[in-house]
Amino acid sequence: MLFRERLLGSLRAVQPVLDVKGVLVGGSQVPNLLEPEAAATLVVSQDVDLVVPVERHGEVKAALELLRDYSPSSDEPSVWIPRSANLLEVNFIGRDAALTVTAETYVFEDDRLPLLVFGLLSLLEEGSTLELLNLRVPLPRPAGLALEKLLTERGGLKGERDLLVALGLLLTSGATDLDELGAGFRALERGQKDAVLGNLSVLSLMKRLPEMPDPTRARDRVARLVRHLEDLG
Amino acid sequence: MTRQIEVLTARARAARSQAAVRRWELRQLGHAAGAWHRLARLLTLTRRAWVISDEDAERLLAAGHHPEAAGLAFEPSRRFFLIREQQVASLSDAQEIALQASPELLGYRNLALVQFDEATEPIAIGPRL
Numbered sequence: 001m002l003f004r005e006r007l008l009g010s011l012r013a014v015q016p017v018l019d020v021k022g023v024l025v026g027g028s029q030v031p032n033l034l035e036p037e038a039a040a041t042l043v044v045s046q047d048v049d050l051v052v053p054v055e056r057h058g059e060v061k062a063a064l065e066l067l068r069d070y071s072p073s074s075d076e077p078s079v080w081i082p083r084s085a086n087l088l089e090v091n092f093i094g095r096d097a098a099l100t101v102t103a104e105t106y107v108f109e110d111d112r113l114p115l116l117v118f119g120l121l122s123l124l125e126e127g128s129t130l131e132l133l134n135l136r137v138p139l140p141r142p143a144g145l146a147l148e149k150l151l152t153e154r155g156g157l158k159g160e161r162d163l164l165v166a167l168g169l170l171l172t173s174g175a176t177d178l179d180e181l182g183a184g185f186r187a188l189e190r191g192q193k194d195a196v197l198g199n200l201s202v203l204s205l206m207k208r209l210p211e212m213p214d215p216t217r218a219r220d221r222v223a224r225l226v227r228h229l230e231d232l233g
Numbered sequence: 234m235t236r237q238i239e240v241l242t243a244r245a246r247a248a249r250s251q252a253a254v255r256r257w258e259l260r261q262l263g264h265a266a267g268a269w270h271r272l273a274r275l276l277t278l279t280r281r282a283w284v285i286s287d288e289d290a291e292r293l294l295a296a297g298h299h300p301e302a303a304g305l306a307f308e309p310s311r312r313f314f315l316i317r318e319q320q321v322a323s324l325s326d327a328q329e330i331a332l333q334a335s336p337e338l339l340g341y342r343n344l345a346l347v348q349f350d351e352a353t354e355p356i357a358i359g360p361r362l
Contacts, residue, residue: 194270
């Protein structure tokens with residue numbers, strides 16, 4: 001089964017959650033969905049992140065009752081497991097627009113759907129809704145998600161995966177997205193700007209990982225982006 | 234507190250610790266007069282790189298090339314020369330290397346670098362696919 005079919009099938013199975021205002025698909029599936037017809041060739045991970053605004057938590061919980069193909073994991077809080085191997089795991093993460101410290105992280109306690117709330121997710125803004133095959137998939141604006149990934153605090157493979165998501169976004173972005181990325185970059189603190197530029201360097205010098213977007217083929221784009229961001233300050 | 238909340242609380246604590254460590258790492262990288270940042274930036278803006286011999290490095294110096302400050306800041310210093318791609322043929326023993334983070338990359342004493350041409354390439358990242 002093609003990855004695209006698994007991805008779209010998973011999103012169809014969680015449509016009631018996606019219909020809650022403010023919920024967004026986040027993380028590594030966004031570049032896949034931004035490709036023409038959601039081609040999903042930039043596979044980075046085998047799960048789907050759903051970003052839940054904490055103020056909509058109650059509505060999301062109610063929507064969960066409508067899901068037939070997923071059930072909560074007994075081992076992993078915030079993870080819902082598909083009943084079919086043809087679907088992807090769903091990982092719920094929290095977004096709190098009131099969190100201004102991007103390094104802050106807290107737990108939203110709930111027996112049914114506890115959430116890790118990440119300050120960095122406050123950089124996300126609601127973007128377009130992908131409408132395809134009777135699906136409605138709310139996506140974040142690419143620039144905010146790219147900045148979130150470029151401010152990653154993680155090391156090792158997880159950090160590299162986040163940077164490959166940023167790479168996927170660069171590969172699917174246009175001039176408007178670049179302008180927004182620049183505006184978002186300008187608003188960062190000096191230390192955060194250094195982190196973004198440092199992570200772009202890490203991305204530029206990263207080795208290719210099997211079945212992942214190839215960073216070596218996008219080094220020119222990364223170099224241009226670095227110069228552009230430096231010009232902005 | 235349920236076990237699930239305990240697990241998430243531990244992860245939140247770990248995420249905050251990771252963030253603190255990363256901030257410390259970035260601050261350390263900014264030390265040594267920002268040498269590591271400048272080196273990473275130089276290599277990020279470099280399209281192709283060749284290891285060159287001491288003799289070729291001396292030849293470039295004699296021709297008026299100056300090694301980049303980013304390499305001279307290290308001890309022992311590294312000589313990184315920005316050249317034009319056509320010049321590579323004039324170097325007697327240049328061996329191209331992959332621009333990928335590795336201990337070896339930091340071990341070379343002399344490198345000739347060709348940068349992405351900022352003057353002729355458009356700034357736009359690219360069209361939506």
